[in-house]
Amino acid sequence: MIAGLGPFELLIILAIVIAIFGAGKLAGIGGALGGSIREFRRSVRDDEPVRTTDRADEPRDTTRV
Secondary structure, three states, rough: OOOOOOOOHHHHHHHHHHHHHHHHHHHHHHHHHHHHHHHHHHHHOOOOOOOOOHHHHOOOOOOEE
16 A cells, blocks of 8 residues: 555544544535646646747738838
């Protein structure tokens, strides 16, 4: 397991976390974290590609009025 932690140690850690934060607050924290991750993924996916051309490469309008 993770860094030598077995299932019994993970249950003890979970019990301590629930005792400190409470089950209701822990559910709220998990929901907020999940919502944040979901919003981050949506924003990364919806970003438009970055324009890679330089303005010096664009043709200039040489006609003047």
